[in-house]
Amino acid sequence: MERITVVKIGGNVIDSPEATARFVEAFAALEGPKMLIHGGGKLATRLAAQLGIESRMVDGRRITDRETLDVVTMVYAGLINKRLVAALSAAGCRAIGLSGADGDAVTSVRRAAGAVDYGYVGDIAEGGVNVELLRTLLDAGLTPVFSAITCDGRGTLLNTNADSVASAVAVAASRIAPTQLVFCFEKAGVLRDVEDERSVIAEITPDTYAALRAEGAISAGMLPKIDGALRAVASGVESVVIKQAEALLDAGGTTIRG
Amino acid sequence: MERITVVKIGGNVIDSPEATARFVEAFAALEGPKMLIHGGGKLATRLAAQLGIESRMVDGRRITDRETLDVVTMVYAGLINKRLVAALSAAGCRAIGLSGADGDAVTSVRRAAGAVDYGYVGDIAEGGVNVELLRTLLDAGLTPVFSAITCDGRGTLLNTNADSVASAVAVAASRIAPTQLVFCFEKAGVLRDVEDERSVIAEITPDTYAALRAEGAISAGMLPKIDGALRAVASGVESVVIKQAEALLDAGGTTIRG
Numbered sequence: 001m002e003r004i005t006v007v008k009i010g011g012n013v014i015d016s017p018e019a020t021a022r023f024v025e026a027f028a029a030l031e032g033p034k035m036l037i038h039g040g041g042k043l044a045t046r047l048a049a050q051l052g053i054e055s056r057m058v059d060g061r062r063i064t065d066r067e068t069l070d071v072v073t074m075v076y077a078g079l080i081n082k083r084l085v086a087a088l089s090a091a092g093c094r095a096i097g098l099s100g101a102d103g104d105a106v107t108s109v110r111r112a113a114g115a116v117d118y119g120y121v122g123d124i125a126e127g128g129v130n131v132e133l134l135r136t137l138l139d140a141g142l143t144p145v146f147s148a149i150t151c152d153g154r155g156t157l158l159n160t161n162a163d164s165v166a167s168a169v170a171v172a173a174s175r176i177a178p179t180q181l182v183f184c185f186e187k188a189g190v191l192r193d194v195e196d197e198r199s200v201i202a203e204i205t206p207d208t209y210a211a212l213r214a215e216g217a218i219s220a221g222m223l224p225k226i227d228g229a230l231r232a233v234a235s236g237v238e239s240v241v242i243k244q245a246e247a248l249l250d251a252g253g254t255t256i257r258g
Numbered sequence: 259m260e261r262i263t264v265v266k267i268g269g270n271v272i273d274s275p276e277a278t279a280r281f282v283e284a285f286a287a288l289e290g291p292k293m294l295i296h297g298g299g300k301l302a303t304r305l306a307a308q309l310g311i312e313s314r315m316v317d318g319r320r321i322t323d324r325e326t327l328d329v330v331t332m333v334y335a336g337l338i339n340k341r342l343v344a345a346l347s348a349a350g351c352r353a354i355g356l357s358g359a360d361g362d363a364v365t366s367v368r369r370a371a372g373a374v375d376y377g378y379v380g381d382i383a384e385g386g387v388n389v390e391l392l393r394t395l396l397d398a399g400l401t402p403v404f405s406a407i408t409c410d411g412r413g414t415l416l417n418t419n420a421d422s423v424a425s426a427v428a429v430a431a432s433r434i435a436p437t438q439l440v441f442c443f444e445k446a447g448v449l450r451d452v453e454d455e456r457s458v459i460a461e462i463t464p465d466t467y468a469a470l471r472a473e474g475a476i477s478a479g480m481l482p483k484i485d486g487a488l489r490a491v492a493s494g495v496e497s498v499v500i501k502q503a504e505a506l507l508d509a510g511g512t513t514i515r516g
Contacts (some may be wrong), residue, residue: 103353
């Protein structure tokens with residue numbers, strides 16, 4: 001199979017109808033087999049508030065009780081996923097929406113309660129992405145579109161970090177064909193100076209990353225994203241690119257390689 | 259391919275966790291390739307009420323404005339569909355949830371506003387079910403699970419009658435292999451006497467249907483269901499069975515043949 005592109009979009013695209021429409025056009029125009037993973041944006045928080053359910057976040061992660069699980073399942077796997085799939089289809093991209101439960105696509109393990117009980121939150125199991133399902137769908141010319149709702153394989157849905165789903169899907173895809181993972185980001189890439197969009201670091205490797213960290217050239221908030229990207233690369237993904245959604249079809253951004 | 263079974267369940271199963279659990283066990287145990295279509299039940303009405311959206315029904319059909327479309331997309335294509343898929347997967351049935359937008363599975367046409375404007379409501383287009391997609395998924399050992407949210411192919415999701423989706427999917431399946439369509443019903447079948455569950459009419463054909471109607475032996479509420487079943491049979495479905503969900507694996511119910 002040709003090179004596969006796996007793209008992840010987050011709230012900054014999802015929360016804006018105009019940004020979503022621009023992204024859909026660009027993603028539909030991407031050549032070759034491809035997959036999309038989307039985050040949730042602010043819609044789940046808004047719906048929870050309308051229903052009188054308090055949204056509690058710890059370190060940027062949503063505490064997911066039973067009611068909140070229902071809300072994120074409705075919003076992520078229902079509304080956002082189906083709107084995206086419908087828009088992609090209209091743009092000529094034969095998309096098929098998946099939660100982790102569909103075709104046992106992504107199996108996760110409920111996170112044990114420690115200092116914080118995150119509730120119905122899952123981390124992707126070792127070998128949790130169903131490579132054969134991805135191969136079947138890609139071979140049929142379909143474009144899988146994943147929400148970050150996964151399943152423990154025993155009937156329980158689990159809220160999962162969308163960046164982690166994207167990385168795991170890209171690692172699985174790399175067993176089918178060389179795979180590039182693209183994280184769409186609010187900024188033009190990883191910046192040396194967060195105030196200066198022109199200070200994009202073009203390439204990061206494990207060696208240069210150590211040097212950049214020693215210099216303090218990378219903001220603390222970016223470190224988990226780059227750590228994740230380097231793990232994906234170490235696990236078989238050809239390269240990870242961090243760039244703006246608007247620049248999906250252009251060169252540029254930060255490329256992370258092994 | 260072996261004989262395909264297409265099963266439709268409605269609110270009487272969906273609204274009860276116990277009935278759903280019993281149904282999931284039975285459906286998972288059904289042999290051969292199969293597909294499931296589910297209605298919505300009362301959850302959408304309840305969610306709409308919680309959000310202050312008025313539910314308006316005309317002749318049992320929901321008037322679907324923009325806000326209501328979002329609610330039914332969340333509830334039908336999100337919560338109910340993913341809960342069913344997760345439960346089926348846990349029961350050993352590799353289910354894959356689909357709205358009509360997914361893989362262009364079911365394409366519909368928005369109903370023109372007449373005496374009543376139903377809003378975002380669609381009727382399935384001629385040839386609107388994607389036979390090749392069904393073949394791909396069944397060949398891969400997957401069990402498609404459809405919500406009754408379809409898509410006009412131009413990016414707009416449409417609320418659709420679940421019985422109509424079931425019939426159209428069964429007609430499409432019959433182009434792959436002989437297909438039986440099962441409507442799960444609150445009663446044991448079509449009854450001669452609605453008060454007497456033992457008065458099930460075992461078989462209906464176009465000829466006996468005319469006689470039964472002339473006698474007034476069938477309640478008015480059943481006529482659209484039987485008309486739909488006879489149309490499905492005339493369009494290639496081998497037989498349509500109307501029976502209780504609890505009796506899915508048993509003989510019995512009313513069988514409608516051409």
